Amino acid sequence: MNTSFKKSFYFCKIFIPKTQTSSIIDKIILVNNPLRIMSQQNTEETLDKFYQEVYQTILVRQDPLTGLFPASTDINEHGDYTDAWVRDNVYTIQAVWGLAMAYRKSNIDKSRAYSLEQSVVKLMRGLLQAMIRQSHKVEKFKHSQDPLDALHAKYDTQSGQTVVGDDQWGHLQLDATSIFLLMIAQMTKSGLRIIFSHDEVDFVQNLVHYIGRAYRTPDFGIWERGHKINNGMAEVNASSVGMAKAALEAMDEMNLFGEDGDQSSLIHVMGDEIARSRSTLQALLPRESYSKEVDAAVLSIIGYPAFAIEDRELRDRTRTEIIEKLGGRYGCKRFLLDGHQTVMEDEHRLHYETSELKNFKDIESEWPLFFTYLMLDALFRNDQTEAHNYQEKLEGLLVEKDGLQLLPELFFVPFDAVEAEKAAPHSQERVANNNLPLIWAQSLFLLGRMIKEDLLSLSDLDPLNRHENCDTQKPKDVQVCVIAVSQSVKDQLQEKGIPSQTLDEIEPTKIMYPNELAQVLHKMGANDKLGLSGRPKRRLRAMATSRLYHINGKPALFLPQCQNYQDFYLELDNRILIEEIKSEFSYISRHWTDEGHAIQALLVRQNMLDNENSSELFEFLRDLNSGQIDFAKATNFNEAIQNTSIKSIVNVPDLPSYCPTLNSKVKPTFFLNNSPEETVELSQNIMERLAQDPHEDELLDELCLSRNLYRQAKILVHLAKKHPLSYSCYLSKYDKSLALEVLLEEVYQDAGELRKWSIVRSIAGILSKSHFGLDDAVTELIVRRKVVIVGRSYNKNGLIQQSTNNQEIIQKIKESCGDDTREELIHQEVLIFLSYALKQDPELFNNMISIRTSEFIHLIVAQIASELEISQGQAFDLLVAMSPQAIQERLKLVLSTYKEMKSNMQSLEFIKNTSGSSDAHFVEGEIDQEFQTRVSNWKKWRLQNGAICHLPKDFYPKIRTVLKSCKGIILGDKFNSSNCIDSSLVLSSMTTGEPAFEFLTENLLNDIPAADYRHLCIEALSAIGAFTVANPNLKIDDYFVMDVIIGHAVRLNWLHKYPAQAQHYQERKAQAWELIYQSSPQRVAASVSDALKFLLEQN
Structure with missing residues (x-):
């Protein structure tokens, strides 16, 4: 800096008003720096050129009232494109957002920067208002997952109102809702204010709940058709799952009020929804769905804007497959056998006949849109050569209209060139359709060019820096706190050399059941004015219970579901419990992305130490303490909470009571007595007597007098076959009436304490109990392209091809099994154990499409019958009396047979x-x-x-x-x-x-x-x-x-x-x-x- 400049600088500093100092000093610097003057002029000219292009191709179309954009101005035989599609609008505004950031960072024409920013805000809020009007649909869909309850995919451009009925369009398009949420997060991070009020925060929180189960929800996807023949059948689409995963990650702990917000404007996301989306994507890719083996839509999730795939090899393989199978001179095909806007398509009907798909082979329309994704993807990978290559290809596809260079929606093969193109693919000249421009494509092309011109950096376009987190993180060990339920349990553990802490010693932190956390989270986003209840009361999984919570300022740690033994009996088997805990450690460690470590409480109860497998529990706890368990390490609670992740939830109106029952054995009633010594299997005479249907008063008196759990169970099962669970049972001994369900629950708990597995399964079936991970197990199998068949024979009642909930799975099992409720529970266990095996050794299931639970059960029964030389019926009775872990070992033996033979198939x-x-x-x-x-x-x-x-x-x-x-x-x-x-x-x-x-x-x-x-x-x-x-x-x-x-x-x-x-x-x-x-x-x-x-x- 020369002396004269210094003098002028200080002179100006004395006389210039403070508000004008910066702009005038900039001008003085420019006067004294000719090179910077030229650079500034060049930047200004370049920005102006982009502004004129953005204005003429995009902004001129923005509705002044709603802020929405029509997808196009074209109305033709393929539809009315003047409506405002959610997805198209979000992509359309991105060029405006990018240009606004370019103006803001260059400090040139702040007025223009502000105007562009407000155009972005207007659009995003226009979509927000259109969706808020349908908050009742958001509330319904969270619970039903029914496509008819879905938010609409498009709205009237001038009013923001709906334009077609619920059943007249494939509205369920989770990728559209997801990219809207993703861009709210990105734009908020960039400094824009999209969300204005707490009502809107609540609505966005409910949109997060809305997309949370995308990993298992079939939708109509980016092409609004689901199955490729457009027959109305929705599919789980990788592009939808990936966009939802990106939105969930972006929204997690996002403060929608930006730097001005507090805890009340934070968005909360369940880590398990992200983790399960990741697993689903790993299973689906490089495929898109059931009917589409490859789809260019997936480009949107392996690169910009989603950056949803951490696995570099999977990203590269998916990209390569798309380019090789779908790439052409004019862009990429959407998917193979896509007839959309080909000359062979019958434009008078929406669906295709399966027999006509072959007509579209090799003449599928090619879309320049996908070259814009590939150009941006190359830029984010810093592959300048490939980016330049795609830019040149796109420039060669521009069509001039009204003095503007525009990208058409697609190029098709004209009728007279169809046969020649089929004979020699990529040989014929194609023709652009009339939808000019596809604003979505034009917007992405503008973004790519702005990056190439150094007007935008990659971080400008991705303020959350998602593109820098696209490599798998190293697993983090889970901090495990061994908590003794009583001083007596602590003393017994200490005798075995296992340190622990009691519930009292970790005060003020409380240990609570996971269903209590579900109750707390149910309040997230609840808003009476909008008719929104918050998160559905679903069972929580491991990621949710692996952090410390501050609920209205009070610390709480929640047990994982696998330790909630009241719900299901599997965890009463120590060996199964240990395997589930180890599996959860692996799962948490693999998916954990927080800076702090995950934390889990391992609550040790007296009945775990009285268990026949207590020695295995002690060995596991010792290994955990010495660091010999993969992905986990026993840690003192006070040390663990210093390094763990904490989630604060405020404004919870009804804080659940802490669990006083943890310190004692949980029994629903105390009316029935039992004795381990007297609990023996029933004689044939007693069985015959019950078969004669004695008077119920006699049975109930016998129930109170008996100390044999087998007899108590048989009596209650007999009554349950005749009456509903609400049936009132009068116990004369106590002069009290109790519901049949209450008595069954008590015997279930007592049988579980004594590990009488046949009784446990019999009553669990009557009570319709299900393992908390049953639907997860089925989903695990289905997303890996398996068809699940439950019940005794193959029929439609037992067929499961799509993810569903526990209630529906249990109903299918009941409909497809006999009268013995124990059999129903064995089917559940087989599904659970098969999902474990699939995670541990996927190769066991190679070339196996159908999973027939009945066949596995038959093979195990046959094993037992052959070994002991007994009948099939006797073998089944032995099977249902086995511990869950023994059945699992039997199943492993069956599977291992195929592993040995697989190499010889x-x-x-x-x-x-x-x-x-x-x-x-x-x-x-x-x-x-x-x-x-x-x-x-x-x-x-x-x-x-x-x-x-x-x-x-x-x-x-x-x-x-x-x-x-x-x-x-x-x-x-x-x-x-x-x-x-x-x-x-x-x-x-x-x-x-x-x-x-x-x-x-x-x-x-x-x-x-x-x-x-x-x-x-x-x-x-x-x-x-x-x-x-x-x-x-x-x-x-x-x-x-x-x-x-x-x-x-x-x-x-x-x-x-x-x-x-x-x-x-x-x-x-x-x-x-x-x-x-x-x-x-x-x-x-x-x-x-x-x-x-x-x-x-x-x-």
């Missing part, structure tokens, strides 16, 4: 092509001899594998090859037309990696009642698949009828061994079937090959 595919000739070749491959030696009973092997419907590697691709060579495959009853996999249907409407094809095939396999024959069909299909792969030019103008092919294979297999008995085969047919079941997979494949030879030669 390829041995089912024996037919190889040894020539380049087009003639059919039947050459047998080799089988692993060790595998043959290890399996001593092939029929039993088929029964076990068929029960779980475990499929060989590459099974489905080979089935598609079979379908390409014939008219279809008939599985099962050949006279039932519904048993056909039609080649034209599958090949025309389902892509290679589409789950729908897998479900179709497996559903037909599941319809085959006999497990061993089901597996024989799988072996035969595998052999035929290998045959068609080896003979790609084979074309058969007929169906492969599996019953016919297998029938011939059985005959030829018999004649292979007994060639002299050809004339007497009909008399030996039953033996021939027994022989094929006892034959090795190699021999079966050879027999199928012989059958194909025979049939082809006959043809």
Whole structure:
């Protein structure tokens, strides 16, 4: 700085009024710095150019009253685009927001910066007001998850009112609500004030509740259609789940009043909703949904604006798959077989026929929009070369209109070029449609260009710096505080070398049950004026109970659900409890993102020490104390709270009472007595007497006098079969009437204390008790593309294909089981344990689409019956009397059988092509001899594998090859037309990696009642698949009828061994079937090959 400048600076400082000092000093600096003058002028000119473009393409369309934008000005055969879509509006305003920040940071034309900012605020508040008018729908949807209760996806641009009915549009679009919330958070962080009042804070909190279960909620998604044929079937869409996850993360602890806010304007998010969204995304990606194996919509969540995927490898793999499968010269296709605005589309109906999807192959419309996502994604990855590449591509797609360069919505293949494009994809010139511009795309392109011009930094566009947190964090250990329920328990632990603290010693912090926390959180967002109740009273999961709470200033720590033994009995088994606790440690550590450590209370009760598995509990606690348990470490409570995360919740009107029952055994009543010594199984005479239906007064007197839990349970179960749970039971001994449910609950608790598992399960079924994680277990299976079938047989009543709640799962189990309520509970346990196994070893479930709980139970019963040489009925009685952990071990044994055999499943595919000739070749491959030696009973092997419907590697691709060579495959009853996999249907409407094809095939396999024959069909299909792969030019103008092919294979297999008995085969047919079941997979494949030879030669 030169001397003359210093003098002028101080001179100005003396005479210039303070309010004008900054601007005038800036001008003085510019006068003395020619380079900065040029830079400032260039920046001003560049900003002005962007302003003119933003104004003419975007701002000129903003409604002066509502602040909303029409999606376009176009009205055509595809719809009225003049309405204001939530999603389009949020994307449209982003260029305005970006330009406002560019003006603000450059300190050029503050008036223009303010005007742009207020345009952003006006739009966001316009959408907010439109949604607040539908607060009643938000309240309903939180509880129902019904698409008809969803917020509307679009509104009238001029009034903000609804424009179509609840049932006239696919309104449930969780990504739209989510990006609205995400941008409220980002814009608030940037300094804008979107939310003005506490009523609006409450509404936003309820929108957070609204999207909280996106990970399990089928919606219509970004393309407003759900299933790709637009048949009204919603799907769980990765793009919706990812946007919801981003919104939840952005909103967590966000103060909607910015720097002027306090605790009352904070938004609270349940960490488990984020964690479960993450798990769902990891299971779904790179797919979008059930019907869309790849979708360019996912670009919005792997990069800007969501940055929802922490796993770099998964992001890269997803991006690559989209570019390779959907990329073109004019943009990306939305998804494969997308007919929207192609010339082959029938514009007079919304849905497609499945048979017509093949017409759209290779001519799907290409959208420049996705190049804007890819350009922004490259910029955020600092890949300037790729960003420049996409910018050039976009500039080449601009269409001039009224002197403006605009991005069209899409480019389509004209009718006269369709055949040529199908013959040589990407060879023909495409034509832009009339929707010009797609403002959503124009806005994102403007953002990318502003970053390229250095007007915006990446942090300007992402103030929350989500793009910098896109790599998986290192796990943090959970701080575990061992709390003794009494001094006596503490002394017993101390004797075993395990330090602990009592409830009194951690005062003033109170230990509370998780349902009490659910009651507190139910108040979050409650607002009588808007008719909003706050968070639904749902069970809470591990992330929610892993922090210290200050509720109206009072500290509280909540037990995790797995320690709430009153709800369900599994946790009464110490070994199961320990496994669940370890699983929760792993889950919390993997998903925890707070700066402070997670904290969990492990409450030790007397009955845990009296348990037959108490030694395992002591060992676990010692390992926890010495740091030998993964992801967790025992910590003194007073030390732990210094390092933990704290969530403060204020203005809770009804603070729940602290739990006084923790210090004592919890019993609902004290009217029934029992004795461990007298609790023995009932004799046949007593069972027969109860079967004669004695008078109820006698039974109730007997109930009070008996000290045998088995007799008490049998009496109450007998009454429960005749009366509702509210039935009043008069106990003459006490001259008091009690509801049947109260008495059942007491016996349930007492049986649990004594670990009488058969009684516990019997009464738990009557009381419709369910494990807190049952719906989570089913969801865990479903999001990994499994179909869950509960009950004894495959039918629609037992089929679960979408996430649902505990009540519906239990109802399905009840409808699909017999009268024995114990069986219903075994189905629950199997589902829980299967979900554990899936988390621990996902490979066990490879090539397994359907999860049939009844088959697993049958296999376990068969194991017990075989080991003890008893009947199936006796084996089942032993099963229901086993501890949960013993059943889990049995299930692990069943699963491990398949793990051992999995590597050998390829041995089912024996037919190889040894020539380049087009003639059919039947050459047998080799089988692993060790595998043959290890399996001593092939029929039993088929029964076990068929029960779980475990499929060989590459099974489905080979089935598609079979379908390409014939008219279809008939599985099962050949006279039932519904048993056909039609080649034209599958090949025309389902892509290679589409789950729908897998479900179709497996559903037909599941319809085959006999497990061993089901597996024989799988072996035969595998052999035929290998045959068609080896003979790609084979074309058969007929169906492969599996019953016919297998029938011939059985005959030829018999004649292979007994060639002299050809004339007497009909008399030996039953033996021939027994022989094929006892034959090795190699021999079966050879027999199928012989059958194909025979049939082809006959043809």
